[in-house]
Amino acid sequence: MRLELNAREREFRDRAADWLVKNVPAQARPPSGPDLVAFDREWQLRQYDGGWAGVSWPREYGGAGLSLTEQILWYEQCALFDAPEPGVFSIALGHAGPTLIVEGTEEQKHRHLGPILRGEQVWAQGFSEPGAGSDLAGLRTRAQLDGDELVVRGSKIWTTRAHLSDWQELLVRTEPGARRHRGLSFLIVPMDSPGIDIRPIVTMDGDTPFAEVFYDDVRVPVTNLVGRRGDGWKVAMTTLGFERGTMTLGSVIRLRRLIERVRVLAGERCDRRGRPLLADGETAARLADLESEAVALYALALAFVSEVVHTGRSASGTLIRPFFAELSQRVKRTAADLLGREGLSVDGSRQAAEIVPSYLYSFGHTIGTGTSEVQRNVIAERVLGLPRA
Amino acid sequence: MDLYPSQEQRDLASAVREVLAGRASGGGGAAPERVWRAAAAQGWFALGLAGADGGLDGTLADEAQVFAGIGAAAAEGPFLATVLAARVAVAAGRRELAEALTSGTLRAAHAFAPLDGSDPVQAYDARGAGVLLLIDEERPGARLVEVPGSAIVADLSSMDPAVSVARLRLDRARVLAEAADAGTVVSRASVLVSAMLAGVAAAATQASVEYAKLREQFGRPIGAFQAISHRCAEMAIRSAAAAAVVDLAAVSVDECRADAPRRVAAARRFTESAALENARVNIQNHGAIGFTWEHDAHRLLKRAWFLALSVQPRDAQTAALLAG
Numbered sequence: 001m002r003l004e005l006n007a008r009e010r011e012f013r014d015r016a017a018d019w020l021v022k023n024v025p026a027q028a029r030p031p032s033g034p035d036l037v038a039f040d041r042e043w044q045l046r047q048y049d050g051g052w053a054g055v056s057w058p059r060e061y062g063g064a065g066l067s068l069t070e071q072i073l074w075y076e077q078c079a080l081f082d083a084p085e086p087g088v089f090s091i092a093l094g095h096a097g098p099t100l101i102v103e104g105t106e107e108q109k110h111r112h113l114g115p116i117l118r119g120e121q122v123w124a125q126g127f128s129e130p131g132a133g134s135d136l137a138g139l140r141t142r143a144q145l146d147g148d149e150l151v152v153r154g155s156k157i158w159t160t161r162a163h164l165s166d167w168q169e170l171l172v173r174t175e176p177g178a179r180r181h182r183g184l185s186f187l188i189v190p191m192d193s194p195g196i197d198i199r200p201i202v203t204m205d206g207d208t209p210f211a212e213v214f215y216d217d218v219r220v221p222v223t224n225l226v227g228r229r230g231d232g233w234k235v236a237m238t239t240l241g242f243e244r245g246t247m248t249l250g251s252v253i254r255l256r257r258l259i260e261r262v263r264v265l266a267g268e269r270c271d272r273r274g275r276p277l278l279a280d281g282e283t284a285a286r287l288a289d290l291e292s293e294a295v296a297l298y299a300l301a302l303a304f305v306s307e308v309v310h311t312g313r314s315a316s317g318t319l320i321r322p323f324f325a326e327l328s329q330r331v332k333r334t335a336a337d338l339l340g341r342e343g344l345s346v347d348g349s350r351q352a353a354e355i356v357p358s359y360l361y362s363f364g365h366t367i368g369t370g371t372s373e374v375q376r377n378v379i380a381e382r383v384l385g386l387p388r389a
Numbered sequence: 390m391d392l393y394p395s396q397e398q399r400d401l402a403s404a405v406r407e408v409l410a411g412r413a414s415g416g417g418g419a420a421p422e423r424v425w426r427a428a429a430a431q432g433w434f435a436l437g438l439a440g441a442d443g444g445l446d447g448t449l450a451d452e453a454q455v456f457a458g459i460g461a462a463a464a465e466g467p468f469l470a471t472v473l474a475a476r477v478a479v480a481a482g483r484r485e486l487a488e489a490l491t492s493g494t495l496r497a498a499h500a501f502a503p504l505d506g507s508d509p510v511q512a513y514d515a516r517g518a519g520v521l522l523l524i525d526e527e528r529p530g531a532r533l534v535e536v537p538g539s540a541i542v543a544d545l546s547s548m549d550p551a552v553s554v555a556r557l558r559l560d561r562a563r564v565l566a567e568a569a570d571a572g573t574v575v576s577r578a579s580v581l582v583s584a585m586l587a588g589v590a591a592a593a594t595q596a597s598v599e600y601a602k603l604r605e606q607f608g609r610p611i612g613a614f615q616a617i618s619h620r621c622a623e624m625a626i627r628s629a630a631a632a633a634v635v636d637l638a639a640v641s642v643d644e645c646r647a648d649a650p651r652r653v654a655a656a657r658r659f660t661e662s663a664a665l666e667n668a669r670v671n672i673q674n675h676g677a678i679g680f681t682w683e684h685d686a687h688r689l690l691k692r693a694w695f696l697a698l699s700v701q702p703r704d705a706q707t708a709a710l711l712a713g
């Protein structure tokens with residue numbers, strides 16, 4: 001065990017820092033709309049041109065072909081220099097691309113992986129349905145074979161960024177008669193296909209991050225099947241593995257940065273009597289608790305990555321997501337508390353405008369990508385071998 | 390010794406529920422005219438005042454029943470500020486002002502600020518209000534000032550859809566009444582805020598329990614999973630204790646008991662945690678639907694957040710709870 005970087009790692013980190021200093025955009029990320037997509041595209045393309053897109057993706061598909069260690073070092077430098085997050089490309093980079101690397105055909109890889117790294121494809125994930133959330137295998141959207149096409153009928157819900165996406169990972173039922181996990185297929189669907197209708201849903205923070213999507217006889221070529229027909233569950237589990245595992249690493253690293261900013265806020269702001277909030281024992285203890293948890297989470301993430309690098313696999317991936325999701329909600333709650341009554345209006349101050357929506361949005365962290373309860377079930381059953389309820 | 394609500398108190402609670410039924414906040418903080426008029430007609434604003442002062446001779450415990458219902462419905466409208474303003478007006482001998490408030494013709498906004506009126510203040514439900522209850526938490530002090538429309542310098546967006554937020558200039562505002570005993574006003578306010586918080590906690594429990602019976606995943610109601618059922622049980626413990634501690638505090642004040650301040654602070658502190666925690670897990674229990682604007686779960690959370698920042702904040706609670 002060592003924390004010191006070896007020569008190769010040091011060289012990578014220095015190069016990353018050097019590039020980030022010169023390339024992190026000076027302007028802030030626009031809050032929404034076409035400007036935001038343009039901003040994310042521009043940033044992704046810039047990373048690609050600099051050789052920093054897809055650090056751990058294979059070289060043959062445009063990645064840098066490095067290990068998860070370099071991936072972590074890259075995230076750390078990004079957090080350090082406050083580089084923008086993947087934004088609208090989070091699904092494409094976080095799990096659509098990685099799924100295709102593992103399960104896609106050569107044709108699919110070439111059609112999507114390079115463009116994803118260049119910021120040319122926004123992806124959405126069409127898994128959940130009104131009746132099938134935690135119980136994903138209960139989904140009912142069907143796709144019927146018609147010649148060399150599959151015809152999709154049904155609806156999905158909570159599809160993040162459906163209205164901004166070019167492509168979608170769509171999980172459908174293709175084998176009539178086959179029950180639950182059997183009989184599903186994983187399809188790549190262009191979002192501009194005729195028959196797709198998208199209705200945005202407003203969330204508790206007043207934003208519209210996701211939508212309900214209706215499929216009225218949408219025709220998709222069978223060459224868009226990822227994995228074989230009927231093997232969709234296995235492919236979907238690969239996707240969820242990335243979503244709940246490596247995709248969270250970047251956010252884990254950023255969380256410590258966020259806590260640092262909350263601490264600065266607590267040092268700057270004063271209570272009614274003019275004392276800095278950080279001078280209050282209760283506030284200080286709360287921030288210290290959060291810091292210790294964040295360091296432990298960071299350690300867990302490093303241990304996970306190291307185990308993967310050594311052995312090719314690690315069970316602790318599933319532990320990281322619920323830990324992160326719940327901790328980040330508490331960090332944001334603490335930040336909101338520091339605002340006091342200023343937080344009662346987002347017009348109250350620049351900090352309120354940032355912290356209040358971000359706290360409200362954090363309620364989605366413990367629900368999206370599988371609820372915290374379902375993640376605990378996964379840990380209990382698959383990692384610990386406890387009997388199923 | 391008896392903490393069981395009387396028949397009148399139970400009738401009152403169900404009348405309040407009926408008036409507010411199906412009325413989750415539509416946003417903007419203005420109670421619909423129908424609800425406001427019904428509230429005035431039922432005497433919500435006069436309930437706690439003495440008969441000699443044009444009131445209904447009710448107790449603080451009676452008022453608490455009303456405010457628990459208001460909290461549970463996440464209802465909009467400046468109910469609390471109007472009740473408190475009427476009390477301040479009565480104590481200052483401003484009979485017509487009190488009558489305008491208790492009859493529902495005049496609504497009161499509220500704000501927390503020093504009484505000197507030098508800086509602009511952030512006020513709640515100032516739109517549509519004729520008077521402002523200004524609470525100075527440091528001295529403590531409370532006064533009623535006039536708020537002409539021209540006092541509103543800016544309408545701000547509100548975190549909590551059940552209230553409106555505005556910035557006011559009070560440098561030329563006319564003082565209408567000064568509370569002689571601001572401590573009493575603040576302590577009654579604290580009990581009624583606690584009652585609303587207990588209402589929020591109870592509403593969250595009810596929503597979760599109903600949904601846990603209804604929503605099916607994996608072929609059974611989600612309430613069959615212990616992750617959900619245990620959480621519902623914890624919510625029930627918190628909300629039942631929250632309701633009880635509010636009644637305990639209210640009766641302690643009504644009976645002028647020596648330990649009343651500590652019990653008020655206990656109620657305030659406990660109901661705040663109970664409401665915030667129940668509202669939070671209620672969202673989680675609902676999954677993604679609980680994260681949407683359309684669903685009421687977020688309104689309970691935002692109510693709890695708003696009320697938690699109302700009278701008697703944490704440091705004041707701590708001081709009262711630890712006082713000998």
Ligand SMILES: Cc1cc2nc3c(=O)[nH]c(=O)nc-3n(C[C@H](O)[C@H](O)[C@H](O)COP(=O)(O)OP(=O)(O)OC[C@H]3O[C@@H](n4cnc5c(N)ncnc54)[C@H](O)[C@@H]3O)c2cc1C
Nearest residue numbers: 125127128133134158160364368371373614673674676677
């Ligand atoms: C911000 C956000 C973004 C999302 N983005 C996407 C997306 O892009 N694509 C997509 O397909 N989906 C997306 N989702 C949907 C998400 O995957 C589902 O919301 C989630 O799987 C839960 O399903 P549900 O909402 O139907 O809740 P339900 O499954 O109905 O759950 C309700 C409650 O019951 C609990 N529960 C259910 N089953 C069990 C059990 N067996 N044991 C214990 N407790 C249980 C849950 O934990 C929860 O508390 C998103 C959701 C959110 C909030």
